[in-house]
Amino acid sequence: MITRFLWQGMDRNLRLFVLLVLAVGIALPVLNQIMPPGSPFHVPAWLLQLIGKYLSFALLALAVDLVWGFCGILSLGHGAFFALGGYCMGMYLMRQIGSRGVYGNPLLPDFMVFLNYKELPWFWYGFDNFGFAMLMAILVPSLLAFALGWFAFRSRVTGVYLSIITQAMTFALMLAFFRNDMGLGGNNGMTDFKEILGFSVQADSTRAVLCFASAFMLALGLVVSAAIVGSRFGKALTAVRDAESRMRFLGYRVEGYKLFVFVFSAAMAGIAGALYVPQVGIINPSEFSPANSIEAVLWVAVGGRGTLIGPVIGAFIVNFGKTWLTGALPEVWLFALGALFIVVTLLLPKGVVGLWGQLKARSQAKKARAPT
Amino acid sequence: MSPKRILAVLLSVLASAALAGAALAADLAGLVANLTTGGFGEREAAITAMAASGEQRAAPILDALAAGQLYVRKSDNLVLIGKPDGNQLSLTEAISGKAAGSGTEADLDRVRVNNRLRGVIEAAVGSLTLMSPNAKVRRDAAEALFKRRDASSLAALDAALAVEKDPRIKRAMSEARAASVLASDAPTAQKLDAIALVRERADRDSLGVLEATANSATDPEVKAAATAGASAVRQTLAAWEAAQNVWYGISLGSVLLLAAIGLAITFGTMGVINMAHGEMVMLGAYTTFVVQEIIRTSAPHLFDASLLIALPLAFVVAGGIGILIERGIIRFLYGRPLDTLLATWGLSLVLQQAVRSIFGSSNREVGAPSWMSGAFQLGQINVTYGRLWIVVFSLIVFATLILVLRKTPLGLYMRAVTQNRPMASAMGIRTPRVDALTFGLGSGIAGLAGVALSQIDNVSPNLGQGYIIDSFMVVVFGGVGNLFGTLIGALTLGVVNKFLEPYAGAVLGKILVLVFIILFIQRRPRGLFALKGRSVE
Amino acid sequence: MKFGSMMRTGLVAAGLLAGAAGSAFAQGAPIKVGILHSLSGTMAISETTLKDVMLMLIEEQNKKGGVLGRKLEAVVVDPASNWPLFAEKARELLQKDKVAAVFGCWTSVSRKSVLPVFEELNGILFYPVQYEGEESSRNVFYTGAAPNQQAIPAVDYLMANEKVQRWVLAGTDYVYPRTTNKILEAYLKLKGVKQEDILINYTPFGHSDWQSIVANIKKFGSAGKKTAVVSTINGDANVPFYKELGNQGIKAKDIPVVAFSVGEEELAGIDTKPLIGHLAAWNYFQSVKNPTNEAFIKTWQTFTKNPKRVTNDPMEAHVIGFNMWIEAVKKAGTTDADAVIDAMIGIAVPNLTGGLSAMMPNHHITKPVLIGEIQGNGQFDVVSSTALVLGDEWSDYLPDSKDLISDWRKPMSCGNFNVVTGKCGGKGK
Numbered sequence A: 001m002i003t004r005f006l007w008q009g010m011d012r013n014l015r016l017f018v019l020l021v022l023a024v025g026i027a028l029p030v031l032n033q034i035m036p037p038g039s040p041f042h043v044p045a046w047l048l049q050l051i052g053k054y055l056s057f058a059l060l061a062l063a064v065d066l067v068w069g070f071c072g073i074l075s076l077g078h079g080a081f082f083a084l085g086g087y088c089m090g091m092y093l094m095r096q097i098g099s100r101g102v103y104g105n106p107l108l109p110d111f112m113v114f115l116n117y118k119e120l121p122w123f124w125y126g127f128d129n130f131g132f133a134m135l136m137a138i139l140v141p142s143l144l145a146f147a148l149g150w151f152a153f154r155s156r157v158t159g160v161y162l163s164i165i166t167q168a169m170t171f172a173l174m175l176a177f178f179r180n181d182m183g184l185g186g187n188n189g190m191t192d193f194k195e196i197l198g199f200s201v202q203a204d205s206t207r208a209v210l211c212f213a214s215a216f217m218l219a220l221g222l223v224v225s226a227a228i229v230g231s232r233f234g235k236a237l238t239a240v241r242d243a244e245s246r247m248r249f250l251g252y253r254v255e256g257y258k259l260f261v262f263v264f265s266a267a268m269a270g271i272a273g274a275l276y277v278p279q280v281g282i283i284n285p286s287e288f289s290p291a292n293s294i295e296a297v298l299w300v301a302v303g304g305r306g307t308l309i310g311p312v313i314g315a316f317i318v319n320f321g322k323t324w325l326t327g328a329l330p331e332v333w334l335f336a337l338g339a340l341f342i343v344v345t346l347l348l349p350k351g352v353v354g355l356w357g358q359l360k361a362r363s364q365a366k367k368a369r370a371p372t
Numbered sequence B: 001m002s003p004k005r006i007l008a009v010l011l012s013v014l015a016s017a018a019l020a021g022a023a024l025a026a027d028l029a030g031l032v033a034n035l036t037t038g039g040f041g042e043r044e045a046a047i048t049a050m051a052a053s054g055e056q057r058a059a060p061i062l063d064a065l066a067a068g069q070l071y072v073r074k075s076d077n078l079v080l081i082g083k084p085d086g087n088q089l090s091l092t093e094a095i096s097g098k099a100a101g102s103g104t105e106a107d108l109d110r111v112r113v114n115n116r117l118r119g120v121i122e123a124a125v126g127s128l129t130l131m132s133p134n135a136k137v138r139r140d141a142a143e144a145l146f147k148r149r150d151a152s153s154l155a156a157l158d159a160a161l162a163v164e165k166d167p168r169i170k171r172a173m174s175e176a177r178a179a180s181v182l183a184s185d186a187p188t189a190q191k192l193d194a195i196a197l198v199r200e201r202a203d204r205d206s207l208g209v210l211e212a213t214a215n216s217a218t219d220p221e222v223k224a225a226a227t228a229g230a231s232a233v234r235q236t237l238a239a240w241e242a243a244q245n246v247w248y249g250i251s252l253g254s255v256l257l258l259a260a261i262g263l264a265i266t267f268g269t270m271g272v273i274n275m276a277h278g279e280m281v282m283l284g285a286y287t288t289f290v291v292q293e294i295i296r297t298s299a300p301h302l303f304d305a306s307l308l309i310a311l312p313l314a315f316v317v318a319g320g321i322g323i324l325i326e327r328g329i330i331r332f333l334y335g336r337p338l339d340t341l342l343a344t345w346g347l348s349l350v351l352q353q354a355v356r357s358i359f360g361s362s363n364r365e366v367g368a369p370s371w372m373s374g375a376f377q378l379g380q381i382n383v384t385y386g387r388l389w390i391v392v393f394s395l396i397v398f399a400t401l402i403l404v405l406r407k408t409p410l411g412l413y414m415r416a417v418t419q420n421r422p423m424a425s426a427m428g429i430r431t432p433r434v435d436a437l438t439f440g441l442g443s444g445i446a447g448l449a450g451v452a453l454s455q456i457d458n459v460s461p462n463l464g465q466g467y468i469i470d471s472f473m474v475v476v477f478g479g480v481g482n483l484f485g486t487l488i489g490a491l492t493l494g495v496v497n498k499f500l501e502p503y504a505g506a507v508l509g510k511i512l513v514l515v516f517i518i519l520f521i522q523r524r525p526r527g528l529f530a531l532k533g534r535s536v537e
Numbered sequence C: 001m002k003f004g005s006m007m008r009t010g011l012v013a014a015g016l017l018a019g020a021a022g023s024a025f026a027q028g029a030p031i032k033v034g035i036l037h038s039l040s041g042t043m044a045i046s047e048t049t050l051k052d053v054m055l056m057l058i059e060e061q062n063k064k065g066g067v068l069g070r071k072l073e074a075v076v077v078d079p080a081s082n083w084p085l086f087a088e089k090a091r092e093l094l095q096k097d098k099v100a101a102v103f104g105c106w107t108s109v110s111r112k113s114v115l116p117v118f119e120e121l122n123g124i125l126f127y128p129v130q131y132e133g134e135e136s137s138r139n140v141f142y143t144g145a146a147p148n149q150q151a152i153p154a155v156d157y158l159m160a161n162e163k164v165q166r167w168v169l170a171g172t173d174y175v176y177p178r179t180t181n182k183i184l185e186a187y188l189k190l191k192g193v194k195q196e197d198i199l200i201n202y203t204p205f206g207h208s209d210w211q212s213i214v215a216n217i218k219k220f221g222s223a224g225k226k227t228a229v230v231s232t233i234n235g236d237a238n239v240p241f242y243k244e245l246g247n248q249g250i251k252a253k254d255i256p257v258v259a260f261s262v263g264e265e266e267l268a269g270i271d272t273k274p275l276i277g278h279l280a281a282w283n284y285f286q287s288v289k290n291p292t293n294e295a296f297i298k299t300w301q302t303f304t305k306n307p308k309r310v311t312n313d314p315m316e317a318h319v320i321g322f323n324m325w326i327e328a329v330k331k332a333g334t335t336d337a338d339a340v341i342d343a344m345i346g347i348a349v350p351n352l353t354g355g356l357s358a359m360m361p362n363h364h365i366t367k368p369v370l371i372g373e374i375q376g377n378g379q380f381d382v383v384s385s386t387a388l389v390l391g392d393e394w395s396d397y398l399p400d401s402k403d404l405i406s407d408w409r410k411p412m413s414c415g416n417f418n419v420v421t422g423k424c425g426g427k428g429k
Helices: A003-010 A011-036 A045-068 A079-098 A110-114 A131-155 A160-180 A203-231 A232-242 A244-249 A254-280 A290-303 A309-328 A333-347 A351-369 B002-038 B040-053 B058-065 B113-130 B137-150 B151-163 B166-181 B187-200 B206-218 B218-271 B275-296 B298-328 B339-361 B385-407 B409-419 B420-427 B432-454 B465-478 B483-523 C002-021 C043-065 C083-096 C107-122 C151-162 C175-189 C211-220 C234-249 C293-304 C315-334 C335-342
Strands: B068-073 B079-085 B088-093 B099-105 B108-110 B375-378 B379-382 C031-036 C072-077 C101-104 C123-128 C140-142 C166-172 C198-203 C227-234 C257-259 C281-282 C348-352 C356-358 C366-376 C380-388 C404-407 C414-418
Touching: A011 A045, A011 A203, A045 A079, A045 A203, A045 A254, A045 A290, A045 A309, A045 C083, A079 A131, A079 A160, A079 A290, A079 C101, A110 C175, A131 A160, A131 A254, A131 B483, A160 A290, A160 B339, A160 B465, A203 A232, A203 A254, A203 B432, A232 A244, A232 A254, A244 A254, A244 A333, A254 C083, A290 A333, A290 A351, A290 B339, A309 A333, A309 A351, A309 C083, A333 B166, A333 B339, A333 C315, A351 B206, B002 B040, B002 B058, B002 B068, B002 B079, B040 B058, B040 B113, B040 B206, B058 B068, B058 B113, B068 B088, B113 B137, B113 B151, B113 C151, B137 B151, B137 B206, B151 B166, B166 B187, B166 C072, B166 C101, B187 B206, B187 B218, B218 B275, B218 B379, B218 B385, B218 B432, B218 B465, B218 B483, B218 C211, B275 B298, B275 B339, B275 B465, B298 B432, B379 B385, B385 B409, B385 B432, B385 B483, B385 C234, B409 B420, B409 B432, B420 B432, B420 C151, B465 B483, B465 C151, B483 C198, B483 C211, C031 C043, C031 C083, C043 C101, C043 C293, C072 C083, C083 C101, C083 C107, C101 C107, C101 C140, C101 C315, C101 C380, C107 C123, C107 C140, C107 C175, C123 C315, C151 C175, C151 C198, C151 C227, C151 C281, C151 C366, C151 C380, C166 C175, C166 C211, C175 C198, C175 C227, C175 C356, C198 C211, C211 C227, C211 C234, C281 C380, C315 C335, C315 C348, C356 C366
Parallel strands: C031 C072, C031 C101, C101 C123, C123 C140, C166 C198, C166 C227, C227 C257, C257 C281
Antiparallel strands: B068 B079, B068 B108, B079 B088, B088 B099, B375 B379, C281 C366, C348 C356, C366 C380, C404 C414
16 A cells, blocks of 8 residues: 555656666675676675665765755755764674674773773663664664754754754764764774674675665665655645745745754665665764765765755766776876866756756757757 | 283293193093094083083084084094085084085084983083173073073072173073072072072973972972972963963964955855865965975075065965856856855865875975064963964954955945845946956965965865865854954854863864854854845845 | 666676676786775875885886786775775775785774775785784784884883973874873883873864963973873874974973874974974884985985985885785795785895894784984984884783784684683684
């Protein structure tokens, strides 16, 4: 029933796209598992991990797009929600190491041992339970988003001001997490993970599952976002984006709409972070750095804001470019990346997805002109 | 006495003086030889002996030794003083002072010193130069001996005090004497007098002397007096500390102001979210580097003026690039402020990488001209010249900018265009030109900031990144579009930061400031000084 | 649909990229050597030089005919000061490019990030920077200094020669300063220094406003006892710190500062005249006079086409590491990781300070410790040097690591063997 409803909420392109995401998410892990390493169809583990990473970035981009493209809130702090989700997963993974750390302490992670912690800080309790950790990966970013949004939207902090305070938030969190006294590993963050739910994080099969999980969550994110955007609520959101004051005068509680979508998006970013950490094997405060949040916004801009497919494509293009160029052109790749951002902003205001529309419109205009 | 006898006596006196002189010269040669052989321990003994000899000629040798300019020529083992002269060293014989041609480091062995020896040398030179005809040298000597607090310099100090006329130097000498007395085994009464004298000085160095006495004294009376003196001095200093913090805050605030003021124009009045602002600051700093590099190689005597030469150039370079950016990119994005963020972010990556490709990724040295080095004491506040000039400079830039905006036609056009573009255009103002100039002005000012910041920070491709977030905070906190808001905002944040730092530590202090800004924006969503009227919509 | 096909193209391209690089070695094909140093981002400032040094070493080795009759080929990637990217690039080097060894990383966090990758794929990493210890991996060779090869001799020197009684331990807030200061604190207390004579201060990365902290150091130093600062301040923050020291008139003879992260390269960005006499402890200084070092400096300056280009300690570490690797490959007769790892232990090559450095069973090397004073020309004068010191990966001054040792020779082959319980602590077969 609900599935049917969700399915009907999407247009044809989006349906195909969701299927494609799922297909990739299933095909690659399966090819990795069943094909022998020598075969041309074998998908190596590193590619699987890379795709898994891109998929979690794509989910983050989708979260950014939901608030920016559909509600006009330019958040420069979504990296913080992503990182918080990642930290929750990281804490779970740290607890799973158990006594296999270098000091062999059954309770305390290594960094606590050499910082002379005698017992586990209170906020670490419960994180040995996967369900609890995942709940936190959603709740912690949501609560932060709720607190920030509650105050900011009520005070009618909008536009650039909102962007800057979200940036201040992620910057402050970065400084805080860099402190070793936080009890979260300081600059080194958390790394050297061993197991997730009893499966070795280094096993190919675990990677295959994680890659699939990322694809699945992305597909789910797309479907739910489509449902939100397509509903009456979504129409109101777009209206808030385009004319906030008018909506307010029409009697809509604008801050309620904004708050909901902001919190939902933060939760989505948190999930993305939780998926990201086991696949890259480290979580560190630099994930909070304002530059990361700005980059996430750029993925959306490159792909096409205000569409659901755009952010996913943008995240893939930029990150694939990064992977490729840092290896192929290590000395000058920043020129290419910087130029991409400038060109996209100037020439493709609607992103790569919009390019299709632009071309179509142009060719139609030409056709229309031709007979006369 | 007959004239003959007088003559004879005189002659013999002269002869003995000459003999003594000869003996001394031989001594000095021997001591200097000791200076250049053996380990640091032998060297220390030789230095002490040279100080005890009272020989005036020893002072320049010791000075050269401390400065690392004393050499032994490999070919003939002659001890020489070498002053750098271009790529060569111009040499003089250490003992006789005769010129000895020139040479390079390769032909010479430098006589090495370490920190400990530098301290010993300073005291030795101090006791040798207490009688110098130059007042500043005598004063420095007394200060050096005060810090050194060594009982062995008592004799020299007593002799110098007996002939000193200048009351301020006399004071410094008696303080140095007091410090030396406290380090000696003088009787209690003398020590108590000495403590009273040192206590009156009431600065960090005197606190050091008193604390040391309190720690080491065996006599309970002396110990009590020293402890009481130390706590009195500490109280005086604590009162000064608050003032010192205000100064640090103002100084930090002026750095923030400099960094933010260009942004207050490009972002504040034009609405361009200019993420490449930091890179404009960086370009200014690199301009300074290039100017200094050229001066170093072709006109070393102009070094002190290097910053003054760099200022207009930095303004032109950064401003010019700013105009190019406006014409090439920004002008297509008016009305899409959030898009400017994306494009300028890309631009900042390109600029950083460009600088990295041209200048390399390591830090570049930008030297301080002599008028920006060192510090002076204002009461017990230590004011460094560099920081003082930056405060002054930021205020000058600010005042000039206000003047430009209020009193010049360009300023009028700028305000008109940013407030109501269609109307300004209708009145015949060439808005595109004004846009370009405004952006150029903002960028140029960022370039000026770069010249100043090159004095206190790294000149590296990452320079701009360190200031961009702080700059945005300052502008937003002060109120977008209001220059006075930026001034007040920068100074407030600077002072608040510096008052939090001693209690919360540098990191937590900064976090608290950020949280404060976030909360403040909730109370006043448009900053400290919000623009009123329709233009804000 | 269009979008779907676009994405597929991307994936196919990625696949092709992988396939092209996966081709197996032909006999005589070049041996690939990975260079994993940040060329952009915050760490580029330090790491770019190390990339250049590696390129030079590989070029020089190829002039000598390479190794095992095969040329060496450098594979340079840019992990961009981004820690997850370090792991990704390490995997790319090992799995896609199939490099025989990797020379790389600077920060501890980058090493921690790539460590699981190297252990999983059985690669070889040479890590050239001084670090906090508390680690020993079979797949990593630590050619930089452990805390006992830098910090403790420096403190000993100040105690003995400058009669320092009061200590400021100032550092950037991350794991290396934290651990080093912990070790030093324990060590100082062991030497009878009282708690009130130790001041510990941490600052964030890239801290640029040092006014209050320098003033605080001055205040702490006016207690009538000789005071010294032990600085583990990292990277970019040093320049403003030293500029502030110079401006506030803290002279080396009053309060000497001994630093563990400030070398010739860092000083190249500062006017050092106000800093004469402040100290640094390293295992190498450019000013060390001997034929090997002079030849190295000359090659380096020719290679970079810059007659003023300086050399520094991590560069020496790469020189030692690279030469050791060459020797080990010759000894093993193959570049196969297991054979080379086993062959590495016991290899001794000349270091640049006139002695021999040997790779020990704990994968750390022996080096002399030099204490240098900053000179007006940006160089250091060596004022004290020790005999060869073996890097101690598990510090004796930390309660949890004093019982641990590491020995990668068979049959122990363990990175964290507990001598009390007689068991290998965790991982490591």
